[in-house]
Amino acid sequence: MTPPPDAALPDAVLFDMDGTLFDSEKLWDVGLDELAHHLGGELSPAARTTMIGAPLAMSMEILHADLGRPDLDVATSGAWLEDYMRTLFTTSLVWRAGAQEVLKAVRAAGIPAALVTATRRNLVEVALDTLGRENFDAVVCGDEVTHSKPHPEPYLRAASLLGVNPEACVAIEDSVNGTASAEAAGCPVLVVPSEAPVPSGPRRVHRESLVGVGLPELAAVLTAVAS
Template sequence: MSDLPAGVLFDMDGTLFDSEKLWDVGLEELAHHLGGELSQAARTTMIGAPLAMSMEILHADLGRPDLDIATSGAWLEDYMRELFRTALVWRPGARELLAEVRSAGIPAALVTATRRNLVEVALDTLGRENFDAIVCGDEVEHSKPHPEPYLRAASLLGLDAGDCVAIEDSVNGTASAEAAGCPVLVVPSEAPVPAGARRVQRESLVGVGLSELAAVLAAVG
């Protein structure tokens, strides 16, 4: 086997969990609550984006830029909390890959644009013990697609981002990891992600293990 990554940096929504569909429900309900309909184009732009950016996109899509971002965000998070408690579903192969990484003793971080209060609910399913570091969207000055979340995660693990493999599903998340210098295993969920020099694409995480992560690291090294 080629050299293994020094660490593995996991996105959450759409990567470990098939939760973008839950966000679809929440965002559609919020749009209705605000008296409008969310367009598919706006929803696609939100994938992997932080909450404040998503609310800006939603308000613009509804023709209501006057609406308060914090108020809309709080409504959505309240709605999503129950869905995260009761309806989170692992993406195929994700739980098995996470278990293999942990069994091998490879440091792992969770790097998500979702805010800490919802991540805490998700960790009841993910398992807090599975992550040596957690970086949430409201714990960085610049969330995805900025490189700060992945740079911070690697730093918390005491590693160089270029020695870690990031696993992402979205355009915003992939851009964040790539800008931080990570080789990226891209497993798109709700929208396609363009090819790139530091990206290896897979249709799913089924069958992906340590040898595949080592291959990602070697392919872009």
């Protein structure tokens, strides 16, 4: 998709983290499987798919229901998982193909960027050692909003922190929950699915990969949504 020569660039680019910038949903697979075993059960593929892009508390509720143990404490399970994931985030984060190049292009052009993630701040701080704190003008984490994804609040907050109109931004997402959050906030969304398909929608442009995505392709998302 190529925009016309005079196509406007986005006022900001809002990046999801897990599954979008990092191929980290596979790390969450490991952590969630280990937690399920720790709790004496096994996580089903259907329940795992539902968790993609969801906040921690929601994921723990899904896990407990899947194990037939709704009596378990969400906070206790969440703390166990975060402790396990901290090591994986320190040693095993891998950029998703093309993601680092997109981020570099956005920063080189002076376009404001935000990280908008359902992951909680303590793990995001670990991830920022790899992402580069200097690459983001704002960071919105799952435990810093009243309503996390799929609610629009995270993307609305990111746009507000950057002082831009969400409709003039491009959000980059990989999941159903994250895409719904960005779309509900009014953002055009570049959808690059990772672990599960994401349905089409009026404010969504789909690509199989971020490889080859640069400023013209980001401008094309705005053009496609506006047309």
